[in-house]
Amino acid sequence: MNIDMRLKLGFLDHPKIIKLKRRCGADAVLSLLRLWCYAAENKPGGILSGMDEEDIEIASCWEHTESMLPVCTELKLITKKGGNYIIHDWKDHNPWAANAESRSETARLAATTRWEKDKEKRKVKSYAFSMQCAYDEHALSNAPFLSFPYLTLPKEYAHSKEFAECWVSWEKYRHEMKKTLKQSTVEKQIKSLSKYPVGVSIKAIDKSIESGWTGIFPEKIEDKKPAQPNDQQWMPLTGGM
Numbered sequence: 001m002n003i004d005m006r007l008k009l010g011f012l013d014h015p016k017i018i019k020l021k022r023r024c025g026a027d028a029v030l031s032l033l034r035l036w037c038y039a040a041e042n043k044p045g046g047i048l049s050g051m052d053e054e055d056i057e058i059a060s061c062w063e064h065t066e067s068m069l070p071v072c073t074e075l076k077l078i079t080k081k082g083g084n085y086i087i088h089d090w091k092d093h094n095p096w097a098a099n100a101e102s103r104s105e106t107a108r109l110a111a112t113t114r115w116e117k118d119k120e121k122r123k124v125k126s127y128a129f130s131m132q133c134a135y136d137e138h139a140l141s142n143a144p145f146l147s148f149p150y151l152t153l154p155k156e157y158a159h160s161k162e163f164a165e166c167w168v169s170w171e172k173y174r175h176e177m178k179k180t181l182k183q184s185t186v187e188k189q190i191k192s193l194s195k196y197p198v199g200v201s202i203k204a205i206d207k208s209i210e211s212g213w214t215g216i217f218p219e220k221i222e223d224k225k226p227a228q229p230n231d232q233q234w235m236p237l238t239g240g241m
Contacts, residue, residue, distance in 0.1 A: 044092025
């Protein structure tokens with residue numbers, strides 16, 4: 001909404017204003033200014049749409065019996081076009097007021113755009129986290145490890161739904177502790193776990209979560225010497241963070 005308007009310093013000395021004062025008195029000049037103020041606030045485009053002669057006189061606080069509108073139209077201070085009264089050259093003399101609605105619409109669209117972008121960012125973050133904690137049977141047999149696709153596990157691990165579930169719980173647990181797993185940490189943990197049977201690794205992860213540990217210690221579960229690497233087929237680790 002406009003809170004001001006422009007008024008040229010030579011307003012009172014303009015020939016049209018002098019003639020208006022001569023024909024209708026000084027009150028007409030004041031009423032014209034009141035009408036301009038009304039337009040700046042309520043009809044910023046300068047088009048007095050929906051206003052008849054009486055409405056204009058009310059808006060301009062004109063209280064005399066004889067109407068000043070015919071004089072204003074004769075002097076081309078106000079014109080009429082398409083059934084609407086229009087303040088003459090309003091957009092030229094008050095461009096800031098005249099463009100108020102356009103600025104408001106631009107600001108509204110900008111705010112909407114910012115909100116939509118923020119909304120999309122929130123969606124992406126939410127989706128990313130849900131992807132970290134979700135998987136299905138198709139993913140278990142086909143998808144690589146989502147966080148670090150190049151990491152692999154022995155076939156026994158890659159085909160174990162229980163291990164996938166356990167690993168997801170481990171990553172979620174670390175996330176809740178604000179100790180999100182780094183790439184180098186994951187590499188070492190996977191390498192260490194792959195030396196043990198999958199059941200031992202699952203127990204080790206569960207034990208770490210229960211104990212509030214930040215590391216995984218399969219040796220605390222299995223006292224036997226870790227199995228040596230063999231010619232097992234290696235497949236992608238499945239599941240998601």
